[in-house]
Amino acid sequence: MTDQLETFRTEVRAWLEENCPPAMRTPMMGEDDAVWGGRNYKFASDDHKAWLDRMAAKGWTAPMWPKEYGGGGLSNAENRVLSQEMARINARTPLFSFGLWMLGPVLLEYANEEQKQEHLPKITRGEIRWCQGYSEPGAGSDLAGLQTKCEDKGDHWLINGQKVWTSYADKADWCFCLVRTDTSVKHEGISFVLIDMASPGVETRPIKLISGSSPFCETFFTDVKVPKGNMVGRLNGGWEIAKRLLQYERTNISGFGSGARADVVDVALQYIGLEHGALADRDLRARIAEHKMTERAYALSVARAQEEAKAGANVSHMASMFKVAGATLNQERCELLVEAAGNRALGWGGDGFTPNDLSITRGWLRSKGNSIEGGTTEINLNVVAKRVLGLRDTQ
């Protein structure tokens, strides 16, 4: 067993050595370095494209998915070896994708064979970029209150309604979408459909955030026709799939899109400096130390959950706990960065501020969304209290 793993490690190492372009072994410098793929995607360089194509051909953009759907068919242990070997040479993540992180796992669990064959390989190759149609203007935390209407028109579904906070909808090719198929009940009247964003009647408008960027959109569906075969799972059975997908999302989202990756200690040393061997601002020093401890405690807890999952324990219920802790941690980090950088973190543009300074400002503002997106901190605390601790509402 161990011998087999070591043989696998040798093979992986040799393959990576031969196939990972040197430029893809350097730290990512900006948004353009993250490859999202899709029909109209423009790669930042040939190396970006080559790295994705080679990894996809091995099935290693989705290492643990079955080979028949474009995955690598790796075991847990083999997947760890691959991660370790990629980390060893600082290989970049070849593909960033909601399809890989969120949709794929639920398609593997709930979709029919035809749907899996159609969609999963395109996700692994980065050919189709997906967006998530969940929230609506009247359905945020109370997601099951969604109203986007989906009517049975015999040979197709007809969709009318509006989604909001659709990440990168303006860049996505397809949307996995929650729709209402029965208005007489709440949770039991929701279905899960896949919509081609190129369909007539689909319109997207970017939303400008306080950070100045526009990663989210409003998405409008007006008399959009969707083939009958695009519903995943059974009619009115979408809520279960929606919740399962949220678990995948929550484990992936905490700290995602956080912008500034600078280390708080480095920034504090740069802008404040040492005095008698300790950060000159002793109050800030204590708070940064507290933060660094929480950061380590969080990292150790993620490692512990992975170890327990590997041993067969069901840790999916912990996703909400990690979402809350991760969001809190990243927001705290961003606030400390702003404080440590002083007025250098209070610029908006021009030559008077460095790109690093400006990324601290923008990252801090962007991080405010961490405790809202993917289920607010309050909703996730409800989930922990009810599902993990067994505290029930009694009415």
Place this chain on the structure above:
Amino acid sequence: MTFTLNDEQRMLKDAARDFFREQAPVTRLRKQRDDKKNGRDPDLWAEMAAMGWAGVIVPEEFGGSGLGYMALGAVLEESGRTLAVSPLHSTALVAASALMLAGTDAQKAEWLPKIAAGEAIAAFAIDETAHHAPAKSKIAFAGGKLTGNKSYVADGHIAHLFIVAAADALYLVRADAEGLTRLELFTADSRGAADLTFDGVAAEPMEGGPEVIDAILDRARIGLAAEMLGQASEAFEMTSEYLKTRKQFGQVIGGFQALQHRAAKLFTDLELTRSCVLAALDALDRDDAKRIAEYASLAKARASETLHLASNEMVQLHGGIGMTDAHDSGFYLKRARTAEALYGGAAFHRDRYATLLGF
């Protein structure tokens, strides 16, 4: 690195859980306190020693089982759950570690077998003022004699042997040595302690300098964090159960969102702290010198903060009953603050952690 107990450690933990629930529930501490025993419970320690728990980290050649720190941490955690009063931490962990790390061959041969058998109680004398500040010790040693004082020495009132730390050296002092005065302290946690005055007391030097003192202190901190994790877990679980049974306004109070969120946050805090304690115990067993100091401060600081919160929430969420002596909350609260301060509280370890990280 692992966070998972092996079969042997798991069996030990299960046995310890049953033992403390049956033999040393909080009612035993309550009776001890009411009888003014001030932490003297030799019968309990004899039973624990018979289970082999006095020698968990002591090598087999000295009569122990050599099972390591993860194993002893599991027993300490379970003893913390019921606030069991014993020299498990002071003697089986701290003193045994000190002798293993700094004892001469003769000192090891004399004392480790007695510790492993539960025959000798040994206390580590470290603090000298109201606060933990090991580097500032004023203990002086000249001509084979020790001079100075030690304050709030855990189990100091019942110890047969003291391991005395100066700023850069360690000494063994017998409790009956001439010139040693001990003042028994009656402490808030009902465990007792002692102030010691050394006036030219005969002492045997041990081996090793400040690094060895740090290594012993880090073991003490990690072991205490394990005990505190047990205390905090039990305080949380009792509180959580109360939220499910106490009714007001015609419903169980655990149905109120304000209380649900407090419980969920405390649970999250506990889970993060558990990871730190397990990582620290594992680092000791792997003898991962690079990580031990960092993880010791991490585990002790987080255990202190988590237990602080858990013990306060225990009183508040129990309401009026939590303020009464008839309820157990007070015992957890009093032990919490004592354990928090011992071997450095959260503020001490934040400062140390920052220094270790280079800022």
